[in-house]
Amino acid sequence: MKTIDSALEKIFRLARGVQCEVLAETKNSALTRFADNVISQNVAVTSTDFSVRLSDNGRTAKVNLNQASPETLKHAITTGLETLRRQKKDPRLQPLPKPRPLPAAAPVYFSETAGITPAYRAQKVRELALACKKSRQTAYGTFETGSNELCLANNLGVFARHLESSAVYSATVRDKDGLGWAEYPAFDVNAIPFRELNARARAKAYASRAPRELKPGKYTVILEPQAAADLLAYLTIYGFGGQFYNEGQSFACGNLGKQLFSPLLSIEDNALCGASAGLPFDYEGQPRQKVALVERGIVKGVVHDRRTARAAKTASTGHALPQPGSMGPLPLNVAVKPGGGSLGDLIKGAGRAILVTQFHYTNLLKPHNVEMTGMTRNGTFLVENGKIAFPVKNMRFTQSAVEAFNRVEAVGGVAEPCVVWGRISCPAMRLGGFNFSSSTKF
Amino acid sequence: MFKLGQKAIEIARHYRVDFADIRIIEERRQGLGVKNAAISSLYDQTTLGYGVRVLYRGAWGFAACDRMTPAEVQKTALRAIAIAKASRLLMSTPVRLAQESSYSDFWQTPFLKDPFAVAAEKKLELLFAVDGVLRRNRKIKSAEANMRFIREHQWHLTTEGSRIEQVLLSTGAGYSATAVENGEVQVRSYPSTHGGQTLGGGYELIETLNLLENAERVREEAVALLSAPQCPQGEKDLIIGGNQLALQIHESVGHPSELDRVLGYEESYAGSSFATTEKLGVFRYGSPLVNLVADATLPGGLATAGYDDDAVKAQRWHIVKEGVLSGYMTNREFCGVIGETRSKGSCRADGYANIPITRICNLSLMPGTTPFERLLGETRDGVLMDNNKSWSIDQRRLNFQFGCEAAWLVKNGKKKNLVKNPTYQGITPKFWNSCDAIADHSAWRLWGVANCGKGQPGQTAMMCHGSSPARFRKVKIGISG
Incomplete structure (x- = not known):
C-alpha cells in the first residue's frame, strides 16, 4: 500500500502540467493444478503493475511498468510525455474525468482466502484424488486462491481503491470413457462446497460412460x-456493449424497448451487490451503475463509458475498460434472474x-x-x-x-x-x- | 542479472533440489492502434521480474516475483521450495528430467531495424493513413489498424550450469474494416485476422507488408461481402489459403501433438488429444502429401530461439511425415514417456510470471509441387476460403468448425464470385487424408499466431505456421444455425 501511494505521488509530480491517470494493480495469486490424481503444477506469483495514462489537450499516451524506483518512473513518464507532445491533436478526445461519489463495494475480501497456503490447497485436492483412486476414477483440475488490489487515481482528484480475494475450485473426473465436471468461483473459500462439487463431478463421470x-x-x-x-457471455458482450451498439453491430441497435427474447428471461449487469458483484467503479474511476439489459424478454439498455455515452447522447453507466481501448464498454458483472x-x-x-x-x-x-x-x-x-x-x-x-x-x-x-x-x-x-x-x- | 539470478541457484543447491532454474525477463512492448480516426491504443510497457522453478524430491514448485533484490530472490526461491514440498503431498512417480548439456550462450533474433527506435509519430502516420482509406465508404462502420512490437530479454540460469542470455524480438501489424448494413456485419482484414501479421524480426517487416497499398481492396471486399450471396451448403472441394490454413495446422496438428495434453495434463482445461502415443509412427494422420515439420530454428519464426525455457537447444523435427504421425512437441519432463532420451525443446513460458509448459513450436506444412494456378485450374467445383474469422474444435482435437472472412466459388478451374459467411467442418484425420494437392514453394508463406492460449493460469505464446494453399476433397461447407 505504502509503495503504491508513494509511486502515485511521484508519478503525479513527474507528470505535472498534463492530466495523468494511474492504474495500480497488486496481485497475489497461487494455483495448484492436478492431473492423473497427482499435483502436476503448483505456482505462485506476486506482482505490482502500474499503468499511467497521460492526456493533454486532445493528445494521449500510456506507459506501463512494474518497477517503481525513482529512475524507472522518471524514464517512463519522460518517454510518455515525449510521445504525447509529438502527437497531432484529436479534438474529440475527452479530458480525464473529475471525481464522482463512488458506491460502497460488496463484501468481497476475506483475509483467510487471501492467505491460503499451498498445503491447504494440496489437502483439498488430495481429498478428490484419493476418492477417485479408490473408485478407479481419475481427477484433474485446479484450485486457485489469491487477492487482487486495484487502485485508480488521477491528478484531477479521482481516487478509487478496491480489494478482493478469490478462490476457484474446478474438478474434472474421468471414469473410463466418461467425464464429469464441477466448478465454483467464490470470494470466500468457505463458500465453496468442495464435497458437493467432488460428488457431482464423480457421479457425472460415472453416468456419462x-x-x-x-x-x-x-x-x-x-x-x-x-x-x-x-x-x-457472448450475448451480453456483443449485444450490450455501447460501442457495438453505436456502430450498429449489436442486435440491440434499433430494438431498445422491443421483445427479442422469451418473457422468462431477465438480465442485468450489477457489480454493486449480489452474486456477480465486483469492482464498484470503472477503469476511469467512475461509479458503476446497475443496468437492466433485458426485462422479461424486452431489450432495456446497453452499458456505456463516457466516450460511447457522448456519441449516443446519453450518460455513462460506469463501464469503461482501461482507456484508450478498441472494444468499448462491456457488461462484465451479469446476473440472470x-x-x-x-x-x-x-x-x-x-x-x-x-x-x-x-x-x-x-x-x-x-x-x-x-x-x-x-x-x-x-x-x-x-x-x-x-x-x-x-x-x-x-x-x-x-x-x-x-x-x-x-x-x-x-x-x-x-x-x-x-x-x-x-x-x-x-x-x-x-x-x-x-x-x-x-x-x-x- | 546473472549475478542476481545466482542467488536462487545457491538457495536451490543448499536445499539439494533435483533441479532448479531462474528466468529473469525484461520485456518491452509497444502497441499503437487507430480506430475510426482516433487513437485506440498507444502504450509503451516495460516489465521486469523472475520466475524460480524447483524440482524437489520429484515434485514441482514455482514462484514468481517482480522485486529485484537479492533478498527477494532468496525469498522467492524459498517459496518455490515450500510449494514443491506441498506438491509432494499428492505425487506418485517422482518427476525426472531428460538429460541435456549445459550451455553458456547468447542468442538474438536477427533484425534490420530496431522497431523501438522508430518514432511513434511515424508509425501513427501510417496507421492513420490506412484508417483514412478504410473509412472512405459510409458502409464501413469500424476501421481498425494497429502495430505491436515485443522485445523479451531473458537471462536463464539452471542448477545444471546453463547460463543462457537471449533477446527475442517480434513485430506485428494489421488492420480490419467492418462493413454494416441492415443488420448485416462483414469484416475483411489484412494481412491476416486477429491483429494482423506478426513475425520474428524488426521494423523491416512493416515495410514489406504493403499496408497502405492493400487498404482500398480490403475496404471494397468488406463492402462487397454485404451483398454477396451466402456460401453454398454441401460437400465441395475446398482450397484453403491465407492465415486460415495456418490456423488449421495450429488447431488440428499443433495442439494435438503437444505431449503434455496427449498424456492428459491439460484434461481439465484445454482438453486432451486423439493422437495418443501408441499411434506414433503408425497412424495415418494425412495423405502421403502431408509433411508437417516443427522447427525452432526457422528464420522469422515467433517460436524461433537459441534455446527453449527448459534450456534445451533449438531443433527441427517431423510431426507428420508423408502422412504418418512421426513426433510430438516435447519437454524434458515428458519426452521419456515416448522413449526419447532428449527433449525436442518445445517448452516455453509466457513472461517471467509463468511456469514453462509444453508449447507448439513453429509448425509448417511443407510445400507441394503444384503451382497454385494449376491447383486452381484442376478444381472443377470448389470453394476458395481465405482468412480465419472463427475457430472451434473439440477437446480431443477431432471435430472442428472454422469460419472464414471471405470465399470465392471455383468453377471449372476459374475463381468466380465472392460468397459470404463461409464455414467448413471436419474430423481431423479424415480432413488431412483428403488433402490431394499442396501448392508449391512460390506460394509458401509464414503466418504468425500471436495469441495462442494454454495452461492454468492462462498463458499466451507465439509461434508461426508456414503453408502454401492446399486442396481438400469433399469437405462439408456452409454450416449455419
Whole structure:
C-alpha cells in the first residue's frame, strides 16, 4: 500500500502540467493444478503493475511498468510525455474525468482466502484424488486462491481503491470413457462446497460412460448454469456493449424497448451487490451503475463509458475498460434472474431433450444475431419422458444466441456463480429448437 | 542479472533440489492502434521480474516475483521450495528430467531495424493513413489498424550450469474494416485476422507488408461481402489459403501433438488429444502429401530461439511425415514417456510470471509441387476460403468448425464470385487424408499466431505456421444455425 501511494505521488509530480491517470494493480495469486490424481503444477506469483495514462489537450499516451524506483518512473513518464507532445491533436478526445461519489463495494475480501497456503490447497485436492483412486476414477483440475488490489487515481482528484480475494475450485473426473465436471468461483473459500462439487463431478463421470451417438439436428436443450453462462457471455458482450451498439453491430441497435427474447428471461449487469458483484467503479474511476439489459424478454439498455455515452447522447453507466481501448464498454458483472424449480424439475418437464453440462471452445460466427458454434463437454445426456435416458457423444452446435434465448421454456430457480470473461450469475435453463450441426467420436 | 539470478541457484543447491532454474525477463512492448480516426491504443510497457522453478524430491514448485533484490530472490526461491514440498503431498512417480548439456550462450533474433527506435509519430502516420482509406465508404462502420512490437530479454540460469542470455524480438501489424448494413456485419482484414501479421524480426517487416497499398481492396471486399450471396451448403472441394490454413495446422496438428495434453495434463482445461502415443509412427494422420515439420530454428519464426525455457537447444523435427504421425512437441519432463532420451525443446513460458509448459513450436506444412494456378485450374467445383474469422474444435482435437472472412466459388478451374459467411467442418484425420494437392514453394508463406492460449493460469505464446494453399476433397461447407 505504502509503495503504491508513494509511486502515485511521484508519478503525479513527474507528470505535472498534463492530466495523468494511474492504474495500480497488486496481485497475489497461487494455483495448484492436478492431473492423473497427482499435483502436476503448483505456482505462485506476486506482482505490482502500474499503468499511467497521460492526456493533454486532445493528445494521449500510456506507459506501463512494474518497477517503481525513482529512475524507472522518471524514464517512463519522460518517454510518455515525449510521445504525447509529438502527437497531432484529436479534438474529440475527452479530458480525464473529475471525481464522482463512488458506491460502497460488496463484501468481497476475506483475509483467510487471501492467505491460503499451498498445503491447504494440496489437502483439498488430495481429498478428490484419493476418492477417485479408490473408485478407479481419475481427477484433474485446479484450485486457485489469491487477492487482487486495484487502485485508480488521477491528478484531477479521482481516487478509487478496491480489494478482493478469490478462490476457484474446478474438478474434472474421468471414469473410463466418461467425464464429469464441477466448478465454483467464490470470494470466500468457505463458500465453496468442495464435497458437493467432488460428488457431482464423480457421479457425472460415472453416468456419462459408454456414450451413444445421436444424430445432429434441432433438439430441446437443458443447459446447466455453466453452459447457459457461456452463451450469455457472448450475448451480453456483443449485444450490450455501447460501442457495438453505436456502430450498429449489436442486435440491440434499433430494438431498445422491443421483445427479442422469451418473457422468462431477465438480465442485468450489477457489480454493486449480489452474486456477480465486483469492482464498484470503472477503469476511469467512475461509479458503476446497475443496468437492466433485458426485462422479461424486452431489450432495456446497453452499458456505456463516457466516450460511447457522448456519441449516443446519453450518460455513462460506469463501464469503461482501461482507456484508450478498441472494444468499448462491456457488461462484465451479469446476473440472470432465477425462475423456479431445480435442474431436476427442468429435466422432468422435458419430453425429449439434450442435457448439456458445459460447452467447449465456443466462438462467434456472426455478431449481429450472435450466431455461435462450440462443442458439448464433460457430460452430455439424452433426456426422454422427463428422465435421463443415456449419455451421448459430444455434439457441435451452430446456433444464434439471440434466437436461442427467444425460445426459453423454463429458467431454474437457483443461480450459480460462473466465470466466463467476467462474472455471470446464471441458473440452468431449458431452451427449445437448439441446432446441433454435427457430432464427434467420443 | 546473472549475478542476481545466482542467488536462487545457491538457495536451490543448499536445499539439494533435483533441479532448479531462474528466468529473469525484461520485456518491452509497444502497441499503437487507430480506430475510426482516433487513437485506440498507444502504450509503451516495460516489465521486469523472475520466475524460480524447483524440482524437489520429484515434485514441482514455482514462484514468481517482480522485486529485484537479492533478498527477494532468496525469498522467492524459498517459496518455490515450500510449494514443491506441498506438491509432494499428492505425487506418485517422482518427476525426472531428460538429460541435456549445459550451455553458456547468447542468442538474438536477427533484425534490420530496431522497431523501438522508430518514432511513434511515424508509425501513427501510417496507421492513420490506412484508417483514412478504410473509412472512405459510409458502409464501413469500424476501421481498425494497429502495430505491436515485443522485445523479451531473458537471462536463464539452471542448477545444471546453463547460463543462457537471449533477446527475442517480434513485430506485428494489421488492420480490419467492418462493413454494416441492415443488420448485416462483414469484416475483411489484412494481412491476416486477429491483429494482423506478426513475425520474428524488426521494423523491416512493416515495410514489406504493403499496408497502405492493400487498404482500398480490403475496404471494397468488406463492402462487397454485404451483398454477396451466402456460401453454398454441401460437400465441395475446398482450397484453403491465407492465415486460415495456418490456423488449421495450429488447431488440428499443433495442439494435438503437444505431449503434455496427449498424456492428459491439460484434461481439465484445454482438453486432451486423439493422437495418443501408441499411434506414433503408425497412424495415418494425412495423405502421403502431408509433411508437417516443427522447427525452432526457422528464420522469422515467433517460436524461433537459441534455446527453449527448459534450456534445451533449438531443433527441427517431423510431426507428420508423408502422412504418418512421426513426433510430438516435447519437454524434458515428458519426452521419456515416448522413449526419447532428449527433449525436442518445445517448452516455453509466457513472461517471467509463468511456469514453462509444453508449447507448439513453429509448425509448417511443407510445400507441394503444384503451382497454385494449376491447383486452381484442376478444381472443377470448389470453394476458395481465405482468412480465419472463427475457430472451434473439440477437446480431443477431432471435430472442428472454422469460419472464414471471405470465399470465392471455383468453377471449372476459374475463381468466380465472392460468397459470404463461409464455414467448413471436419474430423481431423479424415480432413488431412483428403488433402490431394499442396501448392508449391512460390506460394509458401509464414503466418504468425500471436495469441495462442494454454495452461492454468492462462498463458499466451507465439509461434508461426508456414503453408502454401492446399486442396481438400469433399469437405462439408456452409454450416449455419
